[in-house]
Amino acid sequence: MTYDFDFGAVLAYWPLLLEGVWTTLRLTFFSTVLGILIGAFCAVVRTSGAVWARSIVSLYVEFIRNTPLLVQSYFLIFGIASLGIRLPILLGATIALTVNIGAYTTEIVRAGIESIHKGQLEAAACLGLSRTQTYLHVIIRPALERVYPALSSQYVLLMLASSIVSSVGVGELFGMSNRIQSATFRNFEIFVVLGVIYLLLAVLVRATFALLGFAMFPRRRKLGTPI
Numbered sequence: 001m002t003y004d005f006d007f008g009a010v011l012a013y014w015p016l017l018l019e020g021v022w023t024t025l026r027l028t029f030f031s032t033v034l035g036i037l038i039g040a041f042c043a044v045v046r047t048s049g050a051v052w053a054r055s056i057v058s059l060y061v062e063f064i065r066n067t068p069l070l071v072q073s074y075f076l077i078f079g080i081a082s083l084g085i086r087l088p089i090l091l092g093a094t095i096a097l098t099v100n101i102g103a104y105t106t107e108i109v110r111a112g113i114e115s116i117h118k119g120q121l122e123a124a125a126c127l128g129l130s131r132t133q134t135y136l137h138v139i140i141r142p143a144l145e146r147v148y149p150a151l152s153s154q155y156v157l158l159m160l161a162s163s164i165v166s167s168v169g170v171g172e173l174f175g176m177s178n179r180i181q182s183a184t185f186r187n188f189e190i191f192v193v194l195g196v197i198y199l200l201l202a203v204l205v206r207a208t209f210a211l212l213g214f215a216m217f218p219r220r221r222k223l224g225t226p227i
Contacts, residue, residue, distance in 0.1 A: 024159065
């Protein structure tokens with residue numbers, strides 16, 4: 001059995017690959033920023049909010065974590081369209097990824113918040129810090145510092161999981177590779193190239209989080225703690 005490798009036929013479509021990479025990075029960026037904001041807010045609510053608010057957040061987290069991202073994407077893009085609410089595919093995919101990663105971020109940040117010793121809260125009260133100052137400087141920032149490696153890994157997984165939204169018509173990297181495969185029929189070559197690109201993107205995202213971690217958490221930089 002012989003097979004003539006022809007990576008040139010695949011690489012000739014580099015503009016499509018570049019467009020797919022750019023879409024993947026945009027999806028990852030907006031979903032990351034919004035997901036962290038949603039996760040931090042929901043984590044605070046789940047640890048110290050009113051009972052009814054904690055119940056709503058718990059329901060959101062458990063529902064999202066126990067249903068497939070693919071189903072969530074189809075619901076937000078095609079399901080609600082049946083009700084007359086039509087979202088652009090890229091916007092719907094971003095919302096789906098944000099809602100999904102927000103639930104996982106909630107649990108990670110909640111673990112960080114619960115690791116804060118009560119003595120630190122008592123010290124903040126003795127210093128006369130307001131409730132907002134206590135949350136920002138005594139709870140949220142140290143909590144994020146403690147769980148930052150887990151968050152970094154979760155958002156690398158988010159970038160990889162963005163390939164799922166190609167099934168709803170988003171022209172991200174995996175979606176573009178399907179178009180190239182259909183045009184060239186070079187299955188082996190396209191998936192080798194695709195794997196290499198995803199590996200490079202994962203390294204890029206992880207390196208970006210490492211740099212941000214060193215900038216946001218000077219103590220980790222001084223102690224040489226892994227980000």
